[in-house]
Amino acid sequence: MHNKFKYYIFLLLLVIVFVTYTIFPHQQTKESILFFSIEKEARFTKTKTSLHQTSSAFGEQYHLLWSIESTLDRKAYLRQDVGLLYENGQLKGTLGIKKWKTNTETIKEQKIVSNSESALFQAITFHYGELHNGESIRSTQKMSNAQLYMIVSPSKHASSFIHPKNKAESEWQVALNQYTTQRLQSLWIKGKAKYGLTNKELISIPLTDLYQYNQTPIRGLSVADTQKIIGQLWEGLYKNYMIGFRNENKPPMNPIGSYLPLVVINLKEKTLYVLIPTKDQDYVLLKQRIS
Structure with a gap:
């Protein structure tokens, strides 16, 4: 009798949990940027x-x-x-x-x-x-x-x-620009060679330069297509980079300390890549299909 009582209590708890999640689905936390068609009227x-x-x-x-x-x-x-x-x-x-x-x-x-x-x-x-x-x-x-x-x-x-x-500030600007550019270019060149992203027709954009395409189209694309690609790109970056990313079968890594990602677009194959040099100067390559 005692065991049967425990069984009924267990069933009752299961029903309560099911009803709670069914009636109040909005209480679940949403933790992702999702791209939908752009609302043209919103500003x-x-x-x-x-x-x-x-x-x-x-x-x-x-x-x-x-x-x-x-x-x-x-x-x-x-x-x-x-x-x-x-x-x-x-x-x-x-x-x-x-x-x-x-x-x-x-x-x-x-x-x-x-x-x-x-x-x-x-x-x-x-x-x-x-x-x-x-x-x-x-x-x-x-x-x-x-x-x-x-x-x-x-x-x-x-x-x-x-x-x-x-003059002193101008000299510092040149020095810091050169230092940053040289270390990134060295990493990107090695990464592109590793993954075969060396075709001259590919479009390469450092992540921090993406703001230039708020209203300006990426070469070979319309403004609408550019906005769609950028929205889908940030959706992918949020899920697979900003909240942690994986290098092959290794555990998720904190992105802090990794190097500036390079966005590489292959219009002919309708594919977008994000090349991320890791903190220890290994690489993670994210890949998206574009339409």
């Missing part, structure tokens, strides 16, 4: 990524305020802005991951980033909204970016600039 009235120095310690650690913000011209069923920050070509941090907002127009996120060396900081943000109209679901998207040069000298306070204002 972002503001999209902004910014980097500002907040301290100028004498030859020691400095701090940056990294902010992202956007406002849509209407309330969206779901809103999310996700940001990536690179220091001399290496991923320094992410912002907005798994931070969804519902029934809102505006998102603001910020983070303090600390460092102690001279560096070129590059940030890119994907601003996203999911729009519902009855049974119709569409999305809206836009990108923004920011760049900042931080200079550290043992005999001076840490300083920063976006555009050089004197």
